[in-house]
Amino acid sequence: MSKFYYLPLYFLIFFNFTAFSQKKSLKAKSITENITIDGKIIEDDWKANTEIATDFIMFEPDNGKAISENKKTEVKVLYDNDAIYISAILYDNEPQKIQKEITNRDVFGVSDHFSVFINGFNDGQQDFRFYVSAAGVQMDCLATKDNEDFAWDAIWDSKVAITDFGWVVEMKIPYAALRFSNTQKQIWGLNFMREIKRDVQKYTWNHVDTKIGAVIAQAGILEGIENMKTATRLFFIPYTSAYYQEDDFASDRTFKAGLDIKYGINDSFTLDAILVPDFGQTRFDNAILNLEPFEQKLEENRPFFTEGTNLFSIGNLFYSRRIGGAPSTEPGTVTNEEVTNYPSKVDLINAVKVSGRTENGLGIGFLNAVTKKTYATILNNETNETRKEVVEPLTNYNVLVFDQRFRQNSSVSFVNTNTTRNGSFRDANVSALLFDLSTKANSYNLYGDFKYSSINDIEDYNGFKAGLNFAKTSGRYRYLFTGKYLSKNYDINDLGIIFYNNYHGASANVSYRILNPTTLFNKFRIEQELNFESQNTTGKIQEAWYKTLIKASTINNHYIEFALIANPLEKFDFYEPRNYGSYVHIPKSVSSYLGIESDRNHPLTIDATLSGAKFDEDGRITYGVAVRPKYRFNDKLSLEYTLDYTHKKNDRGWVAFTDTDIIFAQRNREIAQHDFTGKYALSNKMTLNLTARYYWSYSENQKFLTLQNNGYLVQNDDYSLNKNRNFNSWNFDLSYSWWFAPGSELSILYRNYAQESTRDVEKNLNTNLKNVFNSNMTNIFSISLRYFIDYNSVKNKF
Numbered sequence: 001m002s003k004f005y006y007l008p009l010y011f012l013i014f015f016n017f018t019a020f021s022q023k024k025s026l027k028a029k030s031i032t033e034n035i036t037i038d039g040k041i042i043e044d045d046w047k048a049n050t051e052i053a054t055d056f057i058m059f060e061p062d063n064g065k066a067i068s069e070n071k072k073t074e075v076k077v078l079y080d081n082d083a084i085y086i087s088a089i090l091y092d093n094e095p096q097k098i099q100k101e102i103t104n105r106d107v108f109g110v111s112d113h114f115s116v117f118i119n120g121f122n123d124g125q126q127d128f129r130f131y132v133s134a135a136g137v138q139m140d141c142l143a144t145k146d147n148e149d150f151a152w153d154a155i156w157d158s159k160v161a162i163t164d165f166g167w168v169v170e171m172k173i174p175y176a177a178l179r180f181s182n183t184q185k186q187i188w189g190l191n192f193m194r195e196i197k198r199d200v201q202k203y204t205w206n207h208v209d210t211k212i213g214a215v216i217a218q219a220g221i222l223e224g225i226e227n228m229k230t231a232t233r234l235f236f237i238p239y240t241s242a243y244y245q246e247d248d249f250a251s252d253r254t255f256k257a258g259l260d261i262k263y264g265i266n267d268s269f270t271l272d273a274i275l276v277p278d279f280g281q282t283r284f285d286n287a288i289l290n291l292e293p294f295e296q297k298l299e300e301n302r303p304f305f306t307e308g309t310n311l312f313s314i315g316n317l318f319y320s321r322r323i324g325g326a327p328s329t330e331p332g333t334v335t336n337e338e339v340t341n342y343p344s345k346v347d348l349i350n351a352v353k354v355s356g357r358t359e360n361g362l363g364i365g366f367l368n369a370v371t372k373k374t375y376a377t378i379l380n381n382e383t384n385e386t387r388k389e390v391v392e393p394l395t396n397y398n399v400l401v402f403d404q405r406f407r408q409n410s411s412v413s414f415v416n417t418n419t420t421r422n423g424s425f426r427d428a429n430v431s432a433l434l435f436d437l438s439t440k441a442n443s444y445n446l447y448g449d450f451k452y453s454s455i456n457d458i459e460d461y462n463g464f465k466a467g468l469n470f471a472k473t474s475g476r477y478r479y480l481f482t483g484k485y486l487s488k489n490y491d492i493n494d495l496g497i498i499f500y501n502n503y504h505g506a507s508a509n510v511s512y513r514i515l516n517p518t519t520l521f522n523k524f525r526i527e528q529e530l531n532f533e534s535q536n537t538t539g540k541i542q543e544a545w546y547k548t549l550i551k552a553s554t555i556n557n558h559y560i561e562f563a564l565i566a567n568p569l570e571k572f573d574f575y576e577p578r579n580y581g582s583y584v585h586i587p588k589s590v591s592s593y594l595g596i597e598s599d600r601n602h603p604l605t606i607d608a609t610l611s612g613a614k615f616d617e618d619g620r621i622t623y624g625v626a627v628r629p630k631y632r633f634n635d636k637l638s639l640e641y642t643l644d645y646t647h648k649k650n651d652r653g654w655v656a657f658t659d660t661d662i663i664f665a666q667r668n669r670e671i672a673q674h675d676f677t678g679k680y681a682l683s684n685k686m687t688l689n690l691t692a693r694y695y696w697s698y699s700e701n702q703k704f705l706t707l708q709n710n711g712y713l714v715q716n717d718d719y720s721l722n723k724n725r726n727f728n729s730w731n732f733d734l735s736y737s738w739w740f741a742p743g744s745e746l747s748i749l750y751r752n753y754a755q756e757s758t759r760d761v762e763k764n765l766n767t768n769l770k771n772v773f774n775s776n777m778t779n780i781f782s783i784s785l786r787y788f789i790d791y792n793s794v795k796n797k798f
Contacts (some may be wrong), residue, residue, distance in 0.1 A: 026077060026220065026222055027222075029051060029076075030080060039160050039170045040168075040170070049076045052074050053074070053075040054072065055067075060201070060210065060522070061201065063210045070091065073088065075205065077222065077224075081229045081231065084172075087170050091166040098166070098198075100133065100134040100162070101632065102687075103135070105137060105139065106139045109137070112198075113193075114195075115139075115192065117193065119219060121359065122187050122188055125216060125408070126142065126143065127219070128178050132158045132160060133160075135160070140153060140177075147310065147313075153303075156177050157171070158172070175267065179268050181268065190221060191206050192205040211515055214442040234264065234791035235743075235790055236259060236791070239258055239787070240785055241255075241257075242783050243780060247776050247777065258276030259275045261275070268359070271353070272308070272352065278784070279302045282301040284693075287755060291699060297319075306320075309353075311401045312355075317417050317451070318495060319495065319496050319497040322493075322494065324369075327342075329391050329425070337380050339379075341377035342377075343375075343391070348369060352367070357405075365401035366400050366401075373422070374390070375389060393425050395420065398420075399415075399495070400415070401414070410435075412436075414432070414434075416429070417492070417494075426455065427456040427457075429454045435448055435449075441474070445471045447470075455491055476514070476515060478510075479510045482506065502574075503533050505533035509527055511527040511528070512525070521554055522557070524551075525551045526548070535572070535583075538583070543571060549561075550563070558597065560597075562594050562595075564591075564592045565592065572586060578654055583711045590614055591613035593610065594610050604631050606630075608626065620650040622647070624645060625645050628640065637678075637679070638678070641674070644671075646670070647669070648669040648670075650702070651666070653667065655723040663706060663719050665703070665704050666705060667700055669697065669699045673695045674694045688734075689734075689735045689736075690733070693731045694730050694772075696728050696765070698727070698761045699761075723759075726757070726759070726760060728756040728768050728769075728772035729754075729755045729772070731753045745786050748782070749780070749781070750781050751782075754773065754778065756771050
């Protein structure tokens with residue numbers, strides 16, 4: 001009798017497991033009338049459509065739990081030859097509590113959200129994701145297994161309406177914003193997500209099991225789109241801008257005009273071209289006092305090089321700031337000559353990229369950019385004559401990618417980057433073969449790469465890198481094992497960026513996570529990781545550490561992160577001496593940090609991080625604190641301040657060369673960065689934004705040291721030159737942005753900035769601020785207008 005008693009329970013468990021493991025299917029209906037995107041959903045086609053996506057299931061925190069009846073969600077899909085149309089009714093029994101902060105585009109903020117994830121090839125590996133907040137703000141991205149690229153911006157339309165039963169979303173996503181195969185009957189991967197911010201909950205239409213690492217492959221199916229006759233995908237984005245710039249010595253007025261072109265070669269491939277580029281209103285770079293042996297890696301802020309570049313990021317061989325960055329050579333000088341003008345960047349002439357994917361899963365990407373011939377100016381102090389010398393010739397950059405996807409979760413890729421400089425300057429070519437293989441159930445992954453670099457310079461040289469990773473990617477317990485080898489001459493720095501080569505290493509990571517909330521945590525994960533690296537030539541250790549990492553979100557929606565890193569072995573740095581073949585001893589150390597983020601739903605939120613490191617060397621310690629309070633006055637206005645402070649006591653680093661020695665210094669360093677940001681939204685398409693940054697750092701040398709051949713340092717009482725550094729940097733941006741039509745923007749920017757650097761250390765903050773403001777402050781006022789033109793909307797007017 002007891003066996004039959006448990007039969008209903010067995011049936012329920014089996015039914016739920018089967019329902020969650022099967023893909024849901026939704027059929028799109030063709031439209032017979034024009035759909036107005038107004039958030040009202042009153043057209044007859046919406047009413048006649050009986051295909052409804054509903055029964056959402058929680059994605060996080062309590063994965064697998066069905067949505068409650070009072071938060072019921074219903075979604076419908078229509079289509080025509082231009083676009084797909086999506087309506088969503090998001091019920092909420094407390095509509096007055098719906099969060100709806102107005103933010104800038106692609107900034108989520110404290111809002112409820114609805115989103116649609118579309119995979120036009122249904123290959124389980126790339127989504128086009130479109131989000132809209134309850135305030136009507138749009139966000140969109142290209143999503144792959146490991147990344148969400150929010151720099152990608154599509155042209156689409158949406159409207160929302162808050163009602164007495166919840167809120168309503170209406171969306172129009174043109175086919176031009178998607179990529180899909182050229183087949184008569186379309187079958188797309190599809191999922192919908194709803195975020196209820198106040199409860200910190202996310203729900204999806206097709207269940208996404210968090211025990212499985214692959215999210216995209218767990219989408220549902222969209223059917224019903226048939227016999228489309230898509231229009232020509234040709235778009236023009238003309239732009240014009242005007243600049244007024246002045247500093248203490250001169251002023252200048254500049255007018256620019258140019259054109260971006262987007263052309264759909266077919267439904268799968270797109271050509272993007274930029275003619276007469278203008279990046280004058282891109283975000284400023286964060287200048288720092290860089291005492292490291294490597295260049296500062298800068299963020300890419302130019303839209304052409306951030307939008308839709310996911311194919312080009314495969315293999316990590318492409319660092320777009322190389323294009324239009326600093327010149328690659330220094331001018332030669334003789335006695336009595338000095339360089340009076342060395343350009344900080346090289347001008348870009350034009351750039352073009354083609355990317356897409358065939359219906360058989362082959363992704364193809366090609367990017368080309370050309371930069372100008374650039375000169376430095378050299379003055380002869382005896383004759384007062386000047387001459388010019390080429391520091392960067394006319395240069396052509398190319399990136400070529402082939403990426404074959406298969407079996408919904410695996411790929412094999414080939415990448416080639418090429419830099420060709422006119423004349424006798426250095427050229428470079430780098431190729432890579434990569435594979436990313438997952439089991440059918442997405443439980444295990446094998447990833448590997450082989451990269452080969454070839455440099456043509458005064459002396460040609462070649463190098464390679466090989467790596468292999470194996471991981472368990474599902475379940476509560478996961479692990480990752482990696483191994484890699486980089487040869488001495490492996491060099492990708494002409495179009496990529498790499499700091500370390502000539503070593504081999506291995507690492508192991510084991511982690512545990514909860515998949516559903518407990519009495520204390522919504523999320524909890526702990527990782528244990530070992531890493532070891534050895535330099536090839538000497539066999540000496542360059543890295544050896546053990547790390548424990550804990551990440552947790554509490555039931556009260558606070559986030560905590562803690563790490564403890566032990567470096568129990570002595571190691572050597574082969575780059576700090578700035579001399580090939582030399583190395584310096586790095587003592588044993590232990591470091592840690594603790595970070596806390598408060599619940600984002602509260603008007604006042606505070607993030608704080610404490611960090612510290614202790615070295616096995618007398619008095620050598622590092623400690624830091626970062627604090628970021630943010631206050632949201634209402635849904636339109638918010639202010640945020642960040643202080644990031646680091647103190648390095650008895651730090652050691654290179655300072656100079658003499659005829660016979662490499663000189664290091666024992667020094668004290670302080671680094672303080674203040675960031676202030678403010679946002680006032682006049683509407684969901686019009687915002688005022690304030691960004692200010694003040695950075696100060698000094699390095700004060702206590703004593704000088706000489707590097708010995710064995711890598712250890714001894715005191716040097718003879719060297720006495722002043723190698724102290726004091727650096728101040730100020731940036732201020734006040735901008736107005738108005739998206740007055742889809743893809744069209746009017747922006748006004750006031751910017752000022754200054755830098756001040758000296759050998760005299762000044763530790764008083766007020767004096768440093770006074771010094772940087774009294775330096776040569778540059779002021780810029782600019783207006784820029786971009787207008788999106790769809791060829792199909794104007795072709796009949798001419």
